[in-house]
Amino acid sequence: MANKAVRQELSGEFRSFVERLEGIDSADFNFRLEKEAMSFEDAFIKLFEDDAENKCNAPKVPVFDYRPKY
Numbered sequence: 001m002a003n004k005a006v007r008q009e010l011s012g013e014f015r016s017f018v019e020r021l022e023g024i025d026s027a028d029f030n031f032r033l034e035k036e037a038m039s040f041e042d043a044f045i046k047l048f049e050d051d052a053e054n055k056c057n058a059p060k061v062p063v064f065d066y067r068p069k070y
Helices: 002-017 026-046
Strands: none
Touching: 002 026
């Protein structure tokens, strides 16, 4: 829910900054923005997965564990 609120705030700022987007329906713009953002986030999260079925062509992002080991 927080992600959706942030995206709506960003879409409003973006639409006010770019003059050509002022006439676009805000509900449609937010719907399309949400769809693209979720697709991007899913692809980004796959970079961190260590799964053999992961079909991502990008190199794996190392994940470091900074917790002290006792």
